[in-house]
Amino acid sequence: MSGSAGEVPSQPGSAMMMNPANAVSAADIGCQVRRLRLQAGLSQHELACRSATSQPAIAHLEAGRRVPTLATLEKLARALGHDLVVVLPSRASAPAIDPGEEVSV
Structure with a gap:
């Protein structure tokens, strides 16, 4: 990816990142895979063969x-x-609540 979570890298050797906190959808993943496949000059069949699918x-x-x-x-x-x-969200980002503590909403 170009560095921001949820995007697929555009340069070989960079990381393909998935960040659950950004709720990446199936459509987002599909678009990213298609873009990378086309950049690599591969057909769907060629990618399937290379990835054993x-x-x-x-x-x-x-x-x-x-x-x-x-x-x-x-x-x-x-x-x-x-x-x-x-990338998984940090547990530190969620407020800690003691088991017996009352929480008002």
Whole structure:
């Protein structure tokens, strides 16, 4: 990605980042994979072969009709010459509440 969470890198060797805090949708992931595939000059079939998946699976993913597993994202990132980076929100960002503490809303 170009550095901001939720975007796919545009340069080989950079990281393909997914940030749950930014709620990346299946459509966002599909657009990112398609953009990287086209930048690499690959057809859906070629990407499927390189990532040990099927061409229809790539088509569904790119159309946003399928949410890929982390394992699939890792295979796709590797096939496209990128790293997959998942950023999880810090527990410190959520307020700590003691088990017996009353909380008013």
